Amino acid sequence: MTVPTIRPATPADTDAIWSILEPVLRAGETYALPRDWNRDQALDYWFSDGHDVFVAEEAGDVIGCYYLHANQRGGGAHVANCGYVTSTTSSGRGVATAMCEHSLQRAAELGFRAMQFNFVISSNERAVKLWQRLGFDIVGTIPQAFDHPRLSYVDAFVMHRML
Known part of the structure; x- marks a missing residue:
């Protein structure tokens, strides 16, 4: 695969970002976000204050997006957090x-x-394996923390790595 171009998101990207977020939200299997959020609610969250938003682009098409922000404020502000779709x-x-x-x-x-990463759904095995391959360790397990629409209650992981 060609490595996509990754660049800061612009207001012109919102339709493409929504088209990526909507199926993930509706499925409700990998993000602890409301499945019934509308476009405005989802984009307000994705572009929240403090989120730096990026898109992955290939041949002019947006094929992925992520946000980056401080995981906590104050004494925890030196740890980043991201969400990817x-x-x-x-x-x-x-x-x-x-x-x-x-x-x-x-x-x-x-x-x-x-x-x-504060809440990686344990049944999202591809993501868990990817994050581990990229140096993240599971540092905590939250038992039955996520109500999966097909699997019932599954664990969520806290994953961490130093930069």
């Missing part, structure tokens, strides 16, 4: 890998010392 048509083609690698580099450039 790949378009359904680009799944399995290395887009999430490219976005995560980009976010790790960007977080380091911004002075973050670590990155933490």
Whole structure:
């Protein structure tokens, strides 16, 4: 696969970002976000204050997006957090890998010392394996923390790595 171009998102990207977010929200299997959010609610969350938003682009098409922000305020502000979504048509083609690698580099450039994912759904095995391959460790398990629409209650992981 060609490595996608990753660039800061612009207002012109909102339709493409919504087209990527909507199926993920509706499925309700990988994000602890309301499945019934509308476009405005989802985009307000994705572009929340403090979120630096990026898109992955290939041949002029947005095929993924992510946000980067401080995981906590004050004494925890040196740890970054991100959320990533790949378009359904680009799944399995290395887009999430490219976005995560980009976010790790960007977080380091911004002075973050670590990155933490607070709520990785344990049944999202592809993501768990990817994050582990990119140096993240499971540092905590939250038992039955996520009500999965098909699997009932599943664990969520806290994953972390130093930058």
